[in-house]
Amino acid sequence: MMKHTPFSLMLIAVLAFSINPIIAKIISDEVSFMGTLLVRFLFVVLFLPLVVVLIGENTFSFFLRSAKEDYCIFLYWPYF
Amino acid sequence: MGLFYLSFNYIPINRALFIFFTYPIITSILAHIFINEPITKQDIISISISFIGIVAIFWKTSLSGGTLIGDVMVIISVLMWSGYIVLNRYTALREVYYKQTFWIFAFSLIFLLPVFIFTDSFSTFAAASAKTIFLLIFVGFVSTLLPYTILNYASKHMKTSVIGVFILLSMVLTIFLSFAFLGEEPKTNVIIGGIFITIAAITSVYSFDQLFSFRKYVKVRLKHEGWRAAVRILLRR
Incomplete structure (x- = not known):
């Protein structure tokens, strides 16, 4: 199996990013941009903890611990 | 992101996009200031090539019109997006990525x-x-x-400047995909711009010296082990 490196993974990420405007355009008649954005954010918040559980971490304590310890997380708001 | 999309109400979309796509330059400068990431000759070359690509894509497109508030909104969103990439790098070196x-x-x-x-x-x-x-x-x-x-x-493994140029590649892929799936035929200048951005992404990872010596190496492996080995070498970089 091919060993994935940050660069090959980044190419996958870039491809995944590029699909976004195409789908946004296809569904724009039915769902607004804000609606699409909300669903995207919601999916990450709901399903990432699931991925973390699959990895073997205790999600609740993991994210709560990170909230207490990582002062940096409060700087993430500019992304919005 | 919100500011960027709101700016469309005040200035033409092309103008907003053009300003926004200058973010690799801002990202490199911010990374240099805040996390002491060196700006190398290779970074300057790749970012310059990507900028030429952006100029080519917007060639002969009307960028005039709109109000100052729209420009300010896009500039703030560029700073925010660049700040996000830099912050990602800063925290990625210290925290778990997910x-x-x-x-x-x-x-x-x-x-x-x-x-x-x-x-x-x-x-x-x-x-x-x-x-x-x-x-x-x-x-x-x-x-x-x-x-x-x-x-x-x-972000943990790649320089901020490289990530900035790499993300631009998604725009090129979107142009290609919209042609493939939506039948939107790109103009010649857009294709040329896309080629420049692809070259910029390659040169952000490989310097020209590496590319020329690497080509011989890949050629030899290709001859002996086939194209799968060559692709594997390129992606393993």
């Missing part, structure tokens, strides 16, 4: 929710067709969860 992804989106969701409630309605989703629901789920997983987690992971 932890970052979770908090970024949790914060974004908290801020977006009231805006959505005021400007939109949840009934939008109830009226959506099965195809749209499927595409929404697809966008949530494939086009959001996957790339942002990878981006956070890659």
Whole structure:
């Protein structure tokens, strides 16, 4: 199996990013941009903890611990 | 992101996009100032090539019109987006990458929710067709969860300037995909710009010296082990 490196993974990420405007355009008649954005954010918040559980971490304590310890997380708001 | 899309109400979309796509330059400068990342000759070359690509894409496109407030909104959004990439790199070197992804989106969701409630309605989703629901789920997983987690992971291993130029590649791929799936034929200058951005992404990873010596190496491996080995070498960089 091919060993994935940050660069090959980044190419996958870039491809995944590029699909976004195409789908946004296809569904724009039915769902607004804000609606699409909300669903995207919601999916990450709901399903990432699931991925973390699959990895073997205790999600609740993991994210709560990170909230207490990582002062940096409060700087993430500019992304919005 | 919100500011960027809001700016479309004040200035032409082309002008907003043109200003926004200068973010690799801002990202490199911010990374140099805040996390002491050196700006090498290779970075300057790749960012310059990507800028030429952007200029080519917007060649002969009207960028005039609009109001100052629109420009200010885009400039702030460029600074925010660049700041996000730099911050990603800063925290990626210290934290677990999926932890970052979770908090970024949790914060974004908290801020977006009231805006959505005021400007939109949840009934939008109830009226959506099965195809749209499927595409929404697809966008949530494939086009959001996957790339942002990878981006956070890659930030630990890649320089900020390289990430900035790499993300520009998604624009080139979008142009290609919109041609393939939506039948939107790109203009010649857009194709030329896309080629420049692709070259910029390659040169951000490989210097010209590496590229020329590497070519001989790949050629030899290609001859003996076939194209699969050559692709493997290129991606393993």
